[in-house]
Amino acid sequence: MRPFPVTSACSTCGQATGSQRLGRRTEGDPHALPDDEQVDRHDPGPRREAVRRDGRVRRGAERLGRAAGHRRPGPRGRPDGLGRRRDHRDGRTVRRGQGGRRRVRPGRGPQQGGGPGARPPVPQDRGRRREHHPGGVLTDAHAAIDGVWKFESAKIIATLTRMVNDVGLAEELAQDALVAALEQWPESGVPDNPGAWLMTTAKRRAVDHIRRSQRLERKQEQLARELDEEEREPEQDDVLRLMFISCHPVLPTAARVALTLRLLGGLTAAEIARAFLVNEQRIAQRIAAAKQTLAEHRVPFDLPEGDELGERLSAVLGVIYLIFNEGYSATSGADLMRPGLCLEALRLGRLLAELAPDEPEVHGLVALMEIHASRLAARTGPSGEPIQLHEQNRGRWDQLLIRRGFTAMLRARELRRPPGPYVLQAAIAVTHAQARTAEATDWAQIAALYEALVRQLPTPIVRLNRAVAIGRAQGPQVALDLVDELQADPALRDYHLLPSIRGDLLLRLDRASEARLEFERAASLTRNDAERDFLLARAADLPAGEGVALADAAEEFLATLAPATAHSYGQTLTRLRRSLGGRTPLASLTPGKVAQVFETAWSTAAAKTWNRHRSAVKSFGEWASLDDLAGALERRPEHTGPKQAGPKPSQRPLNDLWERDLPLRERTLYRLLYESGAPITTVLALDVDDLDLDDRRSRDGKVAWRSATARLLPDLIGDRTRGPLFLSDRRPAPARTPAPENLCPDTGRRRLSYERAEYLFKKSTGFTLHALKG
8 A cells, every 4th residue: 555645743732743654653652543443445344334423435535534632623612623624724645535525526537548547537417416305395495485476476577667657577487486486495495585586586587578579779778777776675655666566457357357467466367267156268368458457548657646546546445345245255156265265365455555655545445354354253153154234253353463453443534534435435344343342332323324325325225234233223114114225226127135134124123924935035145055044044944925926926937938938938937037036926016016117127228128018017017917027117119120319218228328437438329429410331441540539530532530539549549550440359360361551550450340339339238239220
């Protein structure tokens, strides 16, 4: 064995140790190893396989040792002296890779000189430490990513939207940053500031995208500076802007809800679809259409100002409260509640309260949701059945949420502004929460608050809730009179709580058989399985009325008709069953009740539709040997001859058409048809370049308009210079590409069809588009 000289001295006694050879030393040598530690490097015995705590073979344990008295403690207190060298002033030299990174440097391959004693080639990756992640580590990393994304995604998307001015593109860039985290964090570990890591990565992706696309060349220098600035970005204002843009009035309500949950709630399309029991593809389409609408209308990423701020803020609050209500009382499905939606709405409300601390309505909404959420655990029984408010165990109410609600209510009052709708509703919730028992509830105070709320928000739902409060404060008969007035309101035609409340009032008046009919009617209207079972159970406990039921008589009557007639008359009788209750005794059916149903369901219908339903009721009454059920219904005249010249007829649905909040496209189309009197197909065939906006007419002279249309057309056209004037909502599928003259070259959308325009107008008014032409 060839000796290897060591050219250092002992740091303790100063004696030279360089003349020593590797291997065994002489006895008495102060630098000799003890007998139990002297190892022959060729000895295949077990001492050669000295292992460390981490399972690796201890390198050099059999080659070079120091006297036990001269050893230095290794890292972390290890006494074996085999630790890595910690400082250049250690006092001794090291040989080979001792104290180094213990890996073969790149380029070390096979050695020259073959033969039986030559060393094999050294693998390039030998000595590199690899992280072996147990399953729990990977799961923890993913859980951390999920949590960080939940709370930081809104800030990231909002900041990116400010940078690129495109919500869809901003979300894609944020998703890229999320993918980078999923790839890197399980290996490198979660950063100290994961939110800043995601924000920085997303910003860099945004800058890279802008540079590659060269669409925002003038902003490159500014964006590059923003990436390097140390000053914190105005992220809170960006999130507030994102809230306003997600709830913009150009979007329909369903799209606002889906987009808000996607961008601000961090929920996926699948999670939103499960929450609302709809198809995932449908939610994805809503979100994509909402982003496209925002881009097409060029909605600015700015905070509204002045009077617009109040209107836009009300829209944001309405979306958040709608999400909460869907979770608090599910519209459909097997469960009464969806607590996940309630918690998400609460989080959005609290976030909005932080971003807009000077708005009392925001604090009022938060207080309202906090107090209502405190009752979630007490609202259902062991089997998931609903428990009414006066029967709930108030000991199960969450006191922490109640205190939070009180705190939010105090913040709203401290701003010293007139109370708005949400503050008044929060005050009602506070009154309920302050009562230790149901009997101690101050119903007079609640009724007074509802009176104030009706003055600000005179909707049918608010008026119905006021009737409930008055029924508790002044008696059931007073409330029943108020509820009966609401039965003619079309907005409550299929609202299941109207007959449910009416059944409660009738039961308190000892009119059990009538109450049973109302509970059965409410059960037929609700789409929630838990509520339906609850209402049917209440009805089953009450005595049934005598005689043939309306539903049974209707089925027997329809069976005697020809299929086509049965289908037509069946629509009429179905509406009667839904409005009056299928178990209503046939003998109790009167012309007055039938007239009330007609007024609620078909008051705005065309004359032909009205007369068809009237004929169905008349035939059914004659078959059932009842009095003339259509006696209170007048036949409406149908105009079948040529149109008479003169002023346009007065039609109720058209009187308030111009006051409605219609989309710009529909409002412009209806105005143009009304003012021009031109054929519908001629108006829909107009192109942008056919218009002479200065002379208020088309270039061929076939269509002319007045001032109202002249104010709307520039906004509808925008920057377009060619293509159809009125466009459809979506781009056509690749397999259904229309003719070039019916396709907009700027947006890729096709011309609005006659059928679609007719459907939209009939849905809004019950009339056809010909009614606009007089």
